[in-house]
Amino acid sequence: MTAVPVTSATSLRANRRWALIAAYACLGIFVVFFLFPPYYMLVTSLKTNAEIAELASNPWIVTDGVTFGHYKHLLTESSFPRFFLNTTIVTVVVVAITMVISVLAAYSLARLRFWGSGVLATGVFLTYLVPDTLLFIPLFKIVGWLGLLDTYWSLILVYPTLTVPFCTWIMIGYFGSIPRELDEAALIDGANHLQMLLKVFIPVALPGLIAATIFAFTVAWANFLYPLAYIYSESEMVLTVGTVTTLIKGDVFHWGGLMAGALLAAAPPVILYAFLMDYYIAGLTSGATKG
Amino acid sequence: MADVTLQNLVKTFDTVEAVRGIDLQIPNNEFVVLVGPSGCGKSTVLRMIAGLEDITSGDIRIGDLRVNDVPPKDRNIAMVFQNYALYPHMTVEQNMSFGLRLRKVAKSEIRGKVQRAADILGIAELLGRRPRELSGGQRQRVAMGRAIVRDPQVFLFDEPLSNLDAKLRGQMRIEIQRLHQQLRTTTIYVTHDQVEAMTLADRVVVMNAGRIEQAGTPDEVYHQPRTRFVAGFMGSPAMNFLNCQVTEENGHTVARLADGPALPLPAEQAARVRSYAGRTLVAGLRPENIRETASHDGGNSSGVPHDVSIDIVEPLGRETIVYFRLGDSTLCARVGTEVHPRAGEQTSLVFHPDRLHLIDPETDLVL
Numbered sequence: 001m002t003a004v005p006v007t008s009a010t011s012l013r014a015n016r017r018w019a020l021i022a023a024y025a026c027l028g029i030f031v032v033f034f035l036f037p038p039y040y041m042l043v044t045s046l047k048t049n050a051e052i053a054e055l056a057s058n059p060w061i062v063t064d065g066v067t068f069g070h071y072k073h074l075l076t077e078s079s080f081p082r083f084f085l086n087t088t089i090v091t092v093v094v095v096a097i098t099m100v101i102s103v104l105a106a107y108s109l110a111r112l113r114f115w116g117s118g119v120l121a122t123g124v125f126l127t128y129l130v131p132d133t134l135l136f137i138p139l140f141k142i143v144g145w146l147g148l149l150d151t152y153w154s155l156i157l158v159y160p161t162l163t164v165p166f167c168t169w170i171m172i173g174y175f176g177s178i179p180r181e182l183d184e185a186a187l188i189d190g191a192n193h194l195q196m197l198l199k200v201f202i203p204v205a206l207p208g209l210i211a212a213t214i215f216a217f218t219v220a221w222a223n224f225l226y227p228l229a230y231i232y233s234e235s236e237m238v239l240t241v242g243t244v245t246t247l248i249k250g251d252v253f254h255w256g257g258l259m260a261g262a263l264l265a266a267a268p269p270v271i272l273y274a275f276l277m278d279y280y281i282a283g284l285t286s287g288a289t290k291g
Numbered sequence: 292m293a294d295v296t297l298q299n300l301v302k303t304f305d306t307v308e309a310v311r312g313i314d315l316q317i318p319n320n321e322f323v324v325l326v327g328p329s330g331c332g333k334s335t336v337l338r339m340i341a342g343l344e345d346i347t348s349g350d351i352r353i354g355d356l357r358v359n360d361v362p363p364k365d366r367n368i369a370m371v372f373q374n375y376a377l378y379p380h381m382t383v384e385q386n387m388s389f390g391l392r393l394r395k396v397a398k399s400e401i402r403g404k405v406q407r408a409a410d411i412l413g414i415a416e417l418l419g420r421r422p423r424e425l426s427g428g429q430r431q432r433v434a435m436g437r438a439i440v441r442d443p444q445v446f447l448f449d450e451p452l453s454n455l456d457a458k459l460r461g462q463m464r465i466e467i468q469r470l471h472q473q474l475r476t477t478t479i480y481v482t483h484d485q486v487e488a489m490t491l492a493d494r495v496v497v498m499n500a501g502r503i504e505q506a507g508t509p510d511e512v513y514h515q516p517r518t519r520f521v522a523g524f525m526g527s528p529a530m531n532f533l534n535c536q537v538t539e540e541n542g543h544t545v546a547r548l549a550d551g552p553a554l555p556l557p558a559e560q561a562a563r564v565r566s567y568a569g570r571t572l573v574a575g576l577r578p579e580n581i582r583e584t585a586s587h588d589g590g591n592s593s594g595v596p597h598d599v600s601i602d603i604v605e606p607l608g609r610e611t612i613v614y615f616r617l618g619d620s621t622l623c624a625r626v627g628t629e630v631h632p633r634a635g636e637q638t639s640l641v642f643h644p645d646r647l648h649l650i651d652p653e654t655d656l657v658l
Contacts, residue, residue: 179376181376186378187362188341189390190393191364204379204380
């Protein structure tokens, strides 16, 4: 009688061990595959120009001695700090605009029952599905008409068209999963809609809010197409396009500088993700299953 | 504190009429329980009183004020919800004080009120915790605390104990009762649990299909139900219903149960139903009015024994529920633990007619 459960327990444990080994093996391959580009960037950014150009040298390690020359050049003798500042301004303003609009829109679409709110909520999401490679041409017209071409304000105007729909969608899902009794309790407690939003909905939906913020941050920080199309002066450029255009002169690629620039540009999102990853996952999954 | 008046209250959702004309006067300090099956409109009535649902027609008054168009926050009511509806990101203290803070009450006063409510409910040591760190019973206490601190004119409870286990429900029932005795605030309590209704209420309002079937003291609705619905809804196990005929036998007016004994009716009841002689009526007899032969309790000397075949036996410890067949109907009886009936056995049970309800099948009214 007792032998059966013992056997099945043992085989269960063995099963579990094999599953874990397989999982770690897959994860190992995955990690190597995805960490290779940043590793290659780091190694290249620490090599001298001579070593990078030397075809016979080992590309995987630094053999001729580590140099921080590319970083020094970027930070002190190029417009890289300017690009960084511009990107930061654009990102912070875009994230702020996005969050204000999408939180208000999501609250009204999720909670204020009005005629057509359901269709509108779906419509908001559909606009996100229009690829930005199609949108940038008509938007170019609008930006030009507004006289914002060749300033980073064009990006501040245009990025929310990418971020607001998706962030609104995340927040609708999140607000929708908050039990209605909570609003009713707040209503009886004497809260008006703004108080309900600020004191109940936003704190309760904080993981969703953080997920939306990270998304907006990533879009605004890393977009390449729009700055490429709308900005031409070095003083107005952002990291993505600025780094490439100033470090590729004709057919000369400054690989060391490019790699150093790419690493530095990637640092803020990496830091942000590292701190807020748990919230990001909780926010996305909660939005996905409810509402 | 205030009285609450509902006048011809109607609520329709699209085409569905959820509440079909409710008239109810709830005097100051009274504890009224709205009870009925799911979908009978009891919660809708409560939510209309709270201001969470618009009123299709009719009037609601709290005190002297007609509140039809008054927003919930200005009705001076407090509500306790079934799933507690505590703010998950706030501590117990913040949850309880939220309404007062929104109303810009002085901090020292808030602290005093929260402390007093916490003391009353025995949750003073939980004030710094968040809802997720509390058990179900503690959460419900906090929800009640949030209602108490507001010092409202009316407490509204929407099935507050449904999420608790049976033991805790019993404890909380006693606490709610104690709370009402202490605060004497007008209370409207919605439940589908008749035990809660019977134990808590000064007055029970039995609802069905959007209407009030009967409003009265727990004793009245249990012992003098006005309709077949009330008779069947109140009491567990439910009342037995079976056809009968009122006839005159040996100078007595009797109710002859279908395939069962003839039960002599008390004089007063006999006078009321004599005109129905010869017609088929529905007899309602509670399980506790069908006892084992050995029982001599309660002075029910007029009991009529009848041989029945036992179908199912449910021993509950302090009593035994017995299901037996009488003609085509299955009836239920409550017998003492001193007898040990077995399924399939033939035995004699005594039918006590002193609490027999006779119902007109055309109107479903108790005669």
